[in-house]
Amino acid sequence: MGKENTMNRRAKGTFLAAALAAIFPLAYGSIERPSLLPTPPMGFNNWARFMCDLNETLFTETADAMASNGLRDAGYNRINLDDCWMAYQRADNGSLQWNTTKFPHGLPWLGNYVKAKGFYFGIYEDSGNLTCGGYPGSYHHEELDANTFASWGVDYLKVDGCNVYAMHGRTLEEEYKHRYGHWHQVLSRMEHPLIFSESAPAYFAGTENRTDWYTVVDWVPVAGELARHSTDILVYSGAGSAWDSIMNNYNYNTLLARYQGPGYFNDPDFLIPDHQGLTADEKRSHFALWASFSAPLIISAYIPALSKDEIAYLSNKALIAVDQDSLAQQATLVSRDDTLDILTRSLSNGDRLLTVLNRGNTTVKSDIPIPWLGLTGTGCTYTAEDLWDGSLQKISSHIAVQLATHATAVFRISLPQACSKVVPTGLVFNTASGHCLTASSSCSVTFQSCNGQASQIWQVTSSGALRPLSQTAQCLTVDDGSVKIQACDTRGSNAQKWTYAVTGNLKNAKTGGCLTEGSVQMKTCLDERNGQVFGLPSGVQLS
Incomplete structure (x- = not known):
C-alpha cells in the first residue's frame, strides 16, 4: 500500500481521472497537468483585511510595497482582487464592468500596472447569479466572463459559491458539481487556461453528516488547481478569536492530505499577519503550519504597514522552500494529544520535515522519538535544521522541543544515505x-x-x-x-x-x-x- 519514500502521484492522478471521468467527460483534470500550477500560489488578496473596501489605490500601493519590501522577491508574485470590484450591472453586450469610481483607470490598466511590477493578476467571481456581495455572478455567463478576464490580463480566477440553488432535479451537491464542472470545461478550452480556485467545498463544511462535503472534496481536484475547503478565515473587523479561526481551518486541512499533489492544493484560506487579535507566536505558527502543508500562501493584510518582523517571518526562505517543494506532499499527523500536534512529511530531495504545534496555553517540553518520524535506521545519526533560526543539531534517538503557548517548531531533517529509508x-x-x-x-x-x-x-x-x-x-x-x-x-x-x-x-x-x-x-x-x-x-x- 505504501511506497516507502514518496507518494506515487501518477497512480493517484490515474485513480482520480478514472473515478471522475463521467463528471468531466470533455476535459482533462488539473491534477493530471501539474504544469499549470506545480506549486501552491503565493501573493495578496484583499478580502480578509478589507472585504468590499477595495479600490485602485489599495492595489497599486500593495504592489509597490511588495516590490520594495522583499515579499515579491520571496515568491509572493500574485495580486488578486476579491468580491465587490464590479459594477452592479453588466454592459449591453452582457460583459462584466468594473466599478469606475473604485477603479478609475480600469482593470486592464491595473493589470498592466501590477505586471510591470513583476506580479501576476487575479480576479474573483461567483458560480451563482450574484456574488456574495450582491454583484453580478457568472451563472450562464461563464465563457463570456472567462474570455473577458483573459482580455484584461487575468491568469487566476477564484470562483465563489454564494447564491447557488439546486436546479433541474439535482441535489445541491450535484448543482455545485455541475456548475464547477462547467467552469472547468470552459477554462480547459481556453488557449491559456486560467488557474481555477474553487470555493465549492466550503459550502458543505461544518455539517454533522459529512457525506456531501466528502463528495465535493473528491471531485474538486480534477476540476481546478486549488479549493477552499472550510469557512473563511476571520476577517479583520470580525467578532471572535482569530487564533480559533486559524485552528479551525488548520484542523480541516489535516483531514485532506490524500487529495494533494503537484497541480492541486488544499486551501485553508488566507494568511492574516496584521490581525490585531494575534500574538507574534500565533502569527508565526499560522505561516509555519501553512508552509508545512504546502498550502497557498496568500496574504490578506495592509502590506505597506507590515512590521519588519512580520516581513521577516513571511520571507523565511527555508519555510518558503518547504511550501514550494516540488513533491507537494502535505504534512500529516503523527501524534496528537490535548496539547501537542506532531506532523511529518517527505521533501523532494529525501529530507524529512518535522512540525510541532503547541495548541495549549502553557509552555511545553517534549522529546520526540526518531521512529515517530518514519525513520527506521538503527545506529543512525541525523542532522536537524531549525527552520526558524538555521541552527543545526545532531539527533540519533529523539529530538527535543520547547514551545511557548501557540508556538510552532519546524525542523528539516537530513538523512544519511545509509539511513535514508522512510516508512509512512x-x-x-x-x-x-x-x-x-x-x-x-x-x-x-x-x-x-x-x-x-x-x-x-x-x-x-x-x-x-x-x-x-x-x-x-x-x-x-x-x-x-x-x-x-x-x-x-x-x-x-x-x-x-x-x-x-x-x-x-x-x-x-x-x-x-x-x-x-x-x-x-x-x-x-x-x-x-x-x-x-x-x-x-x-x-x-x-x-
Missing part, C-alpha cells in the same frame, strides 16, 4: 469523529480520543500492512469478521493487507470490506460515510 508513519484517525485507531497489549483495537501514545502511531508497510509502533511485530488483521492485531505474517496474508482509497476508505484484501468506526468492525464499503473515512500518514500510496 502516523495516526490512523476517523476524519468525522477525530478518534484514533489504538492498539492494546491484549491484541484488541479500539477508536479512542487521541492521546499522544505510541499505541496510536502506525507504520504502513509497502506490502499494505499496518503495525503499531508500540508492537511492531503485530499487524492489523481481520480474523473471523473481527479486527485485531496479530503477529505479522511474513508470507503476506490477505487478512493483513489493506488498501487506501482517495475517498478515505481502508479496504481489507481478504474480505473486501471497509474498516468502520464503532466497535472497530468490517462493514460493506459505502459511499463517503462518516464512519469509513480515515486520515493516514503522508507517503501512503492510494489505490
Whole structure:
C-alpha cells in the first residue's frame, strides 16, 4: 500500500481521472497537468483585511510595497482582487464592468500596472447569479466572463459559491458539481487556461453528516488547481478569536492530505499577519503550519504597514522552500494529544520535515522519538535544521522541543544515505469523529480520543500492512469478521493487507470490506460515510 519514500502521484492522478471521468467527460483534470500550477500560489488578496473596501489605490500601493519590501522577491508574485470590484450591472453586450469610481483607470490598466511590477493578476467571481456581495455572478455567463478576464490580463480566477440553488432535479451537491464542472470545461478550452480556485467545498463544511462535503472534496481536484475547503478565515473587523479561526481551518486541512499533489492544493484560506487579535507566536505558527502543508500562501493584510518582523517571518526562505517543494506532499499527523500536534512529511530531495504545534496555553517540553518520524535506521545519526533560526543539531534517538503557548517548531531533517529509508508513519484517525485507531497489549483495537501514545502511531508497510509502533511485530488483521492485531505474517496474508482509497476508505484484501468506526468492525464499503473515512500518514500510496 505504501511506497516507502514518496507518494506515487501518477497512480493517484490515474485513480482520480478514472473515478471522475463521467463528471468531466470533455476535459482533462488539473491534477493530471501539474504544469499549470506545480506549486501552491503565493501573493495578496484583499478580502480578509478589507472585504468590499477595495479600490485602485489599495492595489497599486500593495504592489509597490511588495516590490520594495522583499515579499515579491520571496515568491509572493500574485495580486488578486476579491468580491465587490464590479459594477452592479453588466454592459449591453452582457460583459462584466468594473466599478469606475473604485477603479478609475480600469482593470486592464491595473493589470498592466501590477505586471510591470513583476506580479501576476487575479480576479474573483461567483458560480451563482450574484456574488456574495450582491454583484453580478457568472451563472450562464461563464465563457463570456472567462474570455473577458483573459482580455484584461487575468491568469487566476477564484470562483465563489454564494447564491447557488439546486436546479433541474439535482441535489445541491450535484448543482455545485455541475456548475464547477462547467467552469472547468470552459477554462480547459481556453488557449491559456486560467488557474481555477474553487470555493465549492466550503459550502458543505461544518455539517454533522459529512457525506456531501466528502463528495465535493473528491471531485474538486480534477476540476481546478486549488479549493477552499472550510469557512473563511476571520476577517479583520470580525467578532471572535482569530487564533480559533486559524485552528479551525488548520484542523480541516489535516483531514485532506490524500487529495494533494503537484497541480492541486488544499486551501485553508488566507494568511492574516496584521490581525490585531494575534500574538507574534500565533502569527508565526499560522505561516509555519501553512508552509508545512504546502498550502497557498496568500496574504490578506495592509502590506505597506507590515512590521519588519512580520516581513521577516513571511520571507523565511527555508519555510518558503518547504511550501514550494516540488513533491507537494502535505504534512500529516503523527501524534496528537490535548496539547501537542506532531506532523511529518517527505521533501523532494529525501529530507524529512518535522512540525510541532503547541495548541495549549502553557509552555511545553517534549522529546520526540526518531521512529515517530518514519525513520527506521538503527545506529543512525541525523542532522536537524531549525527552520526558524538555521541552527543545526545532531539527533540519533529523539529530538527535543520547547514551545511557548501557540508556538510552532519546524525542523528539516537530513538523512544519511545509509539511513535514508522512510516508512509512512502516523495516526490512523476517523476524519468525522477525530478518534484514533489504538492498539492494546491484549491484541484488541479500539477508536479512542487521541492521546499522544505510541499505541496510536502506525507504520504502513509497502506490502499494505499496518503495525503499531508500540508492537511492531503485530499487524492489523481481520480474523473471523473481527479486527485485531496479530503477529505479522511474513508470507503476506490477505487478512493483513489493506488498501487506501482517495475517498478515505481502508479496504481489507481478504474480505473486501471497509474498516468502520464503532466497535472497530468490517462493514460493506459505502459511499463517503462518516464512519469509513480515515486520515493516514503522508507517503501512503492510494489505490
